[in-house]
Amino acid sequence: MAHVLGQNQYGKAETRVVRIYRDSTRHEIKDLNVSVALSGDLDDVHLTGSNANCLPTDTTKNTVYAFAKEHGIESAEAFGIHLARHFVDNNEPIHRARIRIEEYTWDRIRTPDSSARFIGSEEVGHSFVRNGGEIRTAQITYDGSRFEVITGLKELTVMNSTNSEFWGYIKDKYTTLKEAYDRILATQVTARWAHSWSGEETQPNWERSYTHVRRHLLEAFAETYSYSLQQTLHAMGSRVLNNRAEIDEVRLELPNKHHFLVDLEPFGLKNNNEVYFAADRPYGLIEGTVHREGVVPVIPVA
Amino acid sequence: MAHVLGQNQYGKAETRVVRIYRDSTRHEIKDLNVSVALSGDLDDVHLTGSNANCLPTDTTKNTVYAFAKEHGIESAEAFGIHLARHFVDNNEPIHRARIRIEEYTWDRIRTPDSSARFIGSEEVGHSFVRNGGEIRTAQITYDGSRFEVITGLKELTVMNSTNSEFWGYIKDKYTTLKEAYDRILATQVTARWAHSWSGEETQPNWERSYTHVRRHLLEAFAETYSYSLQQTLHAMGSRVLNNRAEIDEVRLELPNKHHFLVDLEPFGLKNNNEVYFAADRPYGLIEGTVHREGVVPVIPVA
Amino acid sequence: MAHVLGQNQYGKAETRVVRIYRDSTRHEIKDLNVSVALSGDLDDVHLTGSNANCLPTDTTKNTVYAFAKEHGIESAEAFGIHLARHFVDNNEPIHRARIRIEEYTWDRIRTPDSSARFIGSEEVGHSFVRNGGEIRTAQITYDGSRFEVITGLKELTVMNSTNSEFWGYIKDKYTTLKEAYDRILATQVTARWAHSWSGEETQPNWERSYTHVRRHLLEAFAETYSYSLQQTLHAMGSRVLNNRAEIDEVRLELPNKHHFLVDLEPFGLKNNNEVYFAADRPYGLIEGTVHREGVVPVIPVA
Amino acid sequence: MAHVLGQNQYGKAETRVVRIYRDSTRHEIKDLNVSVALSGDLDDVHLTGSNANCLPTDTTKNTVYAFAKEHGIESAEAFGIHLARHFVDNNEPIHRARIRIEEYTWDRIRTPDSSARFIGSEEVGHSFVRNGGEIRTAQITYDGSRFEVITGLKELTVMNSTNSEFWGYIKDKYTTLKEAYDRILATQVTARWAHSWSGEETQPNWERSYTHVRRHLLEAFAETYSYSLQQTLHAMGSRVLNNRAEIDEVRLELPNKHHFLVDLEPFGLKNNNEVYFAADRPYGLIEGTVHREGVVPVIPVA
The missing domain is CATH 3.10.270.10 (Urate Oxidase;)
Known part of the structure; x- marks a missing residue:
């Protein structure tokens, strides 16, 4: 052939x-x-x-x-x-x-x-x-x-020490995870966002646009009461689209940097959501795109 | 919106x-x-x-x-x-x-x-x-x-200490590179190849297929007298397709791990292609796909 | 034996x-x-x-x-x-x-x-x-x-874009370096400092001590008109000892993160200390200890 | 001061x-x-x-x-x-x-x-x-x-899938570890060894010496029935000294690359020492020197 x-x-x-x-x-x-x-x-x-x-x-x-x-x-x-x-x-x-x-x-x-x-x-x-x-x-x-411009950031590590829950999920024969009603939510944000500008005469103010998008991502992370990292992801992407007209599409990759509660009972101690083991691997990895209706997404999946 | x-x-x-x-x-x-x-x-x-x-x-x-x-x-x-x-x-x-x-x-x-x-x-x-x-x-x-199976390898570092030239390229006002008629060609191979199998009853022998594809990649690298890393890339991909009927597509990412000849003249020494500086960054990066005619490529661009 | x-x-x-x-x-x-x-x-x-x-x-x-x-x-x-x-x-x-x-x-x-x-x-x-x-x-x-407490920091990257010279050094048959009268000085600071406290009842205020030592290191780096990275190293260590009575010894490891001026003349451009290539390897590595007289240094050489 | x-x-x-x-x-x-x-x-x-x-x-x-x-x-x-x-x-x-x-x-x-x-x-x-x-x-x-020559190797990862036990250790109020009578023992060897040669006219055959020391390290790892990684470390160092007269001192750093047995009981499965989780951090780190009597060790502690 x-x-x-x-x-x-x-x-x-x-x-x-x-x-x-x-x-x-x-x-x-x-x-x-x-x-x-x-x-x-x-x-x-x-x-x-x-x-x-x-x-x-x-x-x-x-x-x-x-x-x-x-x-x-x-x-x-x-x-x-x-x-x-x-x-x-x-x-x-x-x-x-x-x-x-x-x-x-x-x-x-x-x-x-x-x-x-x-x-x-x-x-x-x-x-x-x-x-x-x-x-x-x-x-x-x-x-x-035509130009296509995708701006982004990576290695931005954030944590909420409360206001995160995770429960009500599918339970199958391989499920051992306990439901959580107050957990740490930490992630290292990789974000990319596509601009609507495609080469017309005047370029956007790239520096100002970046500053504002970054701020919206952080604020949305901090202000979202979260039932899953997916929900936080969607809130972050939506916040950007709702506030920045020059952006058509946002894609986020959010590794769930697990902080596991340490079992202190063998030592006669009670762990009131105070002492955590920060794990390396494995980690949940949540990825998703939010884009304006009618726009064809351009940011590739990693 | x-x-x-x-x-x-x-x-x-x-x-x-x-x-x-x-x-x-x-x-x-x-x-x-x-x-x-x-x-x-x-x-x-x-x-x-x-x-x-x-x-x-x-x-x-x-x-x-x-x-x-x-x-x-x-x-x-x-x-x-x-x-x-x-x-x-x-x-x-x-x-x-x-x-x-x-x-x-x-x-x-x-x-x-x-x-x-x-x-x-x-x-x-x-x-x-x-x-x-x-x-x-x-x-x-x-x-x-349907199943789609892409096998590959990465971090396979190879070098030819001769049989590589590079000349006859475009010269514009920003070109300072000297033509080379005997250079080192070194790269760290990332390769992925797609199998034609998509879920029919009998699976290929994955282990044997891997062993053979890897061997063909190495042999093609060693045996190709090279006028560019692109040409070597094509030779490697073609070799696999010519020899392994179960493979439909090969994609290679070949960073040119530059070995620069050190100028020893200031020390009264002649460098007869003997002493090289192995550079880290920047590096040329050559990527390409070779696929069977009529087959729609499935391996994504990195 | x-x-x-x-x-x-x-x-x-x-x-x-x-x-x-x-x-x-x-x-x-x-x-x-x-x-x-x-x-x-x-x-x-x-x-x-x-x-x-x-x-x-x-x-x-x-x-x-x-x-x-x-x-x-x-x-x-x-x-x-x-x-x-x-x-x-x-x-x-x-x-x-x-x-x-x-x-x-x-x-x-x-x-x-x-x-x-x-x-x-x-x-x-x-x-x-x-x-x-x-x-x-x-x-x-x-x-x-007895306790021995050594505090430190690492991966603190700093740069002076002027106020750095390097000349008057030994020239032997392997020297090709040109003297520099206005160069970039950049380094990634690893610093360790030993406290005089060795277990007496009251511990120092570790957090406040850290904040001040770090500030003195940065200020000394910024304010030193430098004739060598060694001289900057000594100024940084001395500044800490001169200002913080609780510290007996400072050791610094300062890789010279070279920023090489790019030769733009082939393109008909003059580089007025504006465009640099940030190199990875090799790099100069300058290490040294400054300690109080009469004190036996305890910080090991890396 | x-x-x-x-x-x-x-x-x-x-x-x-x-x-x-x-x-x-x-x-x-x-x-x-x-x-x-x-x-x-x-x-x-x-x-x-x-x-x-x-x-x-x-x-x-x-x-x-x-x-x-x-x-x-x-x-x-x-x-x-x-x-x-x-x-x-x-x-x-x-x-x-x-x-x-x-x-x-x-x-x-x-x-x-x-x-x-x-x-x-x-x-x-x-x-x-x-x-x-x-x-x-x-x-x-x-x-x-005088010359001091220390040869070594690093990033040599080895594993014994049996012939390793660990029990009979101190139990205090913070001990939860269960005794193990058949565990995986895996480590990434960093070894350094000092030569007795200090500048006399004839240098040893460095290449041959290296080949033999490396072989003795691997063989001692493979052949030692182990009750602790410390014991394996000692066996590796001793083997070199017993076989290579040109070496006076061996220092080893052996991170215990933990392979934890996965608990498969929740899924109705029995894990007969077959399925392991390879952990990243934390890890046990075992370090030690073996040297000839009367020789002053020269290899520094990391």
């Missing part, structure tokens, strides 16, 4: 670029990890050994660095849009570019005395501490006519 | 089960990491807080352990087929099950003397050393009528 | 305990990873197979959980002191206990509306987000008469 | 060097990760900002690459001895060098047909697959007069 070349793509993954803005003594940082994937008219590269249509991955890396200087990095999304448009519009064999970006954020170090150059009362203009919490993500895809 | 619940799934991820067979003094081990994802009639779970249709993830974990005893673990694929069928056929609200399995393999420890219980001349019947190389993977999906 | 049993120790590593305080609707969390290592009269355990002197590691794990209830977790240090004293004072064969603790911190989620139970204006009393930055560490050792 | 600079060291960590030997069509590979730590007359570097005594870490990296060409890499130990001697003997301010090396091994890919260049019947001369199992380690320290 004959066989054919199917979907294929290539590019440089994980180019780590740090851009410093030194326009004043109050420096600014953008710290990104950029992965490029290109596809198009690449059959010969696979089949004949001709690389005539191949833009080297090394060149895509160089382009990331050059664009950090030429265009600056206003936001991960805007930077990715520049890159995606460049690769497709300037290389005839390249028909589609997908740029994935991780962004790491830094906070300013503050000091109480006057031995460093200050901005306002306390900040040191050139000293930063890495915000070790969640990582911001962006994926920009461009096929020569 | 109204919004709706889209694709969703849930289950227990990373249940670590080890099954020992003690039928003789020559023990056998199966060591798996099993992840279950279920979907179906789960709107109420997300929307109303009712868990009446929810089979707890804890139960899916228990089922993994119970099935390891009841059915044994003949192969990752056969074990996943048992599980997927069980969840869909025995729970009316569950319409689809996807089982993902990682398998870790163990080799036997051999000893030269007679102080342990031997099998044949040298092996100790109950002592094993973990084969730290590649991890075997399997994904079984069942929707109540 | 005869041989003997030398230094040995055992215990349960990485017991993950989470303690919730629910005394009001404003819950409090302590989240620890506790590792116990015991030594003493354990020759028979190694040599004869008798476990008569062996307190099982499983029991040391249970003790961690029970003590979280019985004594609470006021601070990692106070908790470790309770555990170390217990193991040595209550088990005749155990002569020495070393407790190592990692502490993960959580911030409160704040919300703007009134749908959750508030404390003051904004905080939700039971909702937390994990502070993903540095990990706090503590090591408590007790030999039946 | 005055304070002083204590122990300090610096150097380039994790230089990844791959050396290919192409003397015939049967290539040879040495793949190392080299970390250099230097100490000496470095007070000024820390205190005054003068780098006159500082050999840059970048130069130590260059030296690793240059020596890979100039001296080749016969073994990790011989290569580290070259480096340590060079840094101390050629830089007056450097009084001590410690070289740590990880070595990754590669196996040859074999193929059944004749399309590649063969050596003997089956091996491809230039194609390799990374042996993903244990990592070989070496640490060489030199102070200008």
Whole structure:
């Protein structure tokens, strides 16, 4: 039976670029990890050994660095849009570019005395501490006519120490789980959300949009009295769609980071929901999409 | 604008089960990491807080352990087929099950003397050393009528110390890469291949199929004189399809684990392709599918 | 030649305990990873197979959980002191206990509306987000008469985007490094500091001490105009000793997280200290101790 | 109170060097990760900002690459001895060098047909697959007069599926562990052993020594009927000392990779030591040294 070349793509993954803005003594940082994937008219590269249509991955890396200087990095999304448009519009064999970006954020170090150059009362203009919490993500895809922008975050770990129950589920012959009427609910949020913008002239304010979506996710997690992690997931996604008109679709992956009550009775102690064992594996994994009616979801299942 | 619940799934991820067979003094081990994802009639779970249709993830974990005893673990694929069928056929609200399995393999420890219980001349019947190389993977999906089985491997690192060139590519204003006529080609293979079997009575011999596909991948890597990693990828995928009738589609993800020649001229030394710096990031990432004509590819893009 | 049993120790590593305080609707969390290592009269355990002197590691794990209830977790240090004293004072064969603790911190989620139970204006009393930055560490050792307490932190990543130079170093035949008069200085701080307290009746205020030491480390990093990472290291250690009388010794491990200026000249661009490649490996690693005169250092070299 | 600079060291960590030997069509590979730590007359570097005594870490990296060409890499130990001697003997301010090396091994890919260049019947001369199992380690320290060489391995995971018991231990009020008369014993071996060689003219055959020590460790693990992991540890260390005259001291770190029997009774099934849950954390951690009488141990406690 004959066989054919199917979907294929290539590019440089994980180019780590740090851009410093030194326009004043109050420096600014953008710290990104950029992965490029290109596809198009690449059959010969696979089949004949001709690389005539191949833009080297090394060149895509160089382009990331050059664009950090030429265009600056206003936001991960805007930077990715520049890159995606460049690769497709300037290389005839390249028909589609997908740029994935991780962004790491830094906070300013503050000091109480006057031995460093200050901005306002306390900040040191050139000293930063890495915000070790969640990582911001962006994926920009461009096929020569339309952009698709998916923003997200990952490794955001949250916990409710009450207001979570789980009961009334199916019981079969393999069920041993006891119903819970006051449990800890903890998860490490991976969220992705798709923007309705597809390349029209004015781009959204990506930074402001991110700040608000993140806030809505956190607030919905905190304010939902939960009967399942699925219900919390739906509340988080809905909250975003209800509040942010620029977003069409939200997908969440929520591992249930189990906190098991330790049995202290053998030691003559009563555990009033106070002492927990934080388990690693296995863990429940809850995934789901909420999207506007009539919109075709674009965020792929992991 | 109204919004709706889209694709969703849930289950227990990373249940670590080890099954020992003690039928003789020559023990056998199966060591798996099993992840279950279920979907179906789960709107109420997300929307109303009712868990009446929810089979707890804890139960899916228990089922993994119970099935390891009841059915044994003949192969990752056969074990996943048992599980997927069980969840869909025995729970009316569950319409689809996807089982993902990682398998870790163990080799036997051999000893030269007679102080342990031997099998044949040298092996100790109950002592094993973990084969730290590649991890075997399997994904079984069942929707109540059809199975889809995707076998694979990951973390298989290979290198050719010659027989690799790269030249004749596009040069644009951001290109600085020098053409190479004898370079190291190293990659860490992630491969997945789809079986044509979809649930007919007799299952393939999964273990034998795996052994042969793995061998063809390695041989194709070793024997291909390469003008690009893309070309090597295609050779590897084609080799499998040409030799294994039970496979319809192969997808490969090949990070180019760059080995850069170190410039020794400042030290008065000539580097005749002898001393390399093994780089971490960034790396080229080459991905592609080869499939039989007329077959609709099922392996998702990562 | 005869041989003997030398230094040995055992215990349960990485017991993950989470303690919730629910005394009001404003819950409090302590989240620890506790590792116990015991030594003493354990020759028979190694040599004869008798476990008569062996307190099982499983029991040391249970003790961690029970003590979280019985004594609470006021601070990692106070908790470790309770555990170390217990193991040595209550088990005749155990002569020495070393407790190592990692502490993960959580911030409160704040919300703007009134749908959750508030404390003051904004905080939700039971909702937390994990502070993903540095990990706090503590090591408590007790030999039946004296305590040794070493507090620390790790994974605290900091950067100065200016005020760092490096020049005037040894040049030998293998030197190619160019002198730098304005470079980025970035590092991931691992710090450990020893307290003078050794078991007298009143324990220091461990939480306040930690807060201040951490602040001095950050301020010294930000305020030091640096001619080498060694000089910055010394400034950080000295600042702590100059300001915190309860600390006798500070040891720092500072990997130089290199940020290399990207050469943009091939693209007709000038890089005015704006675009950097953040490298993974190799990295400079600078380690050193600063201690009070006359004090014998106790913090081991990694 | 005055304070002083204590122990300090610096150097380039994790230089990844791959050396290919192409003397015939049967290539040879040495793949190392080299970390250099230097100490000496470095007070000024820390205190005054003068780098006159500082050999840059970048130069130590260059030296690793240059020596890979100039001296080749016969073994990790011989290569580290070259480096340590060079840094101390050629830089007056450097009084001590410690070289740590990880070595990754590669196996040859074999193929059944004749399309590649063969050596003997089956091996491809230039194609390799990374042996993903244990990592070989070496640490060489030199102070200008004496060498100290510590060889080792890590990430070697082994399991006995029987011949392990654990009972007769201390029972206190926190003990819930049940005695075990037939359990799985699994561990991930970290071993280090010190050679008696300290710089005399002829070096041992490092490669052969390693092969034999590794074999004795595995055989002792397999052949020991175990009443505790401590007892197994002692048997492993003793076996090496009894068989290898060039070794003076062995230190082992053996995490007890717990395999807990799953309770299948709720499902009406009997678990005859067949189905186990492989746990991640917490784990017992057993550490100990065995050394020749009269020898002062040099391997530090982790």
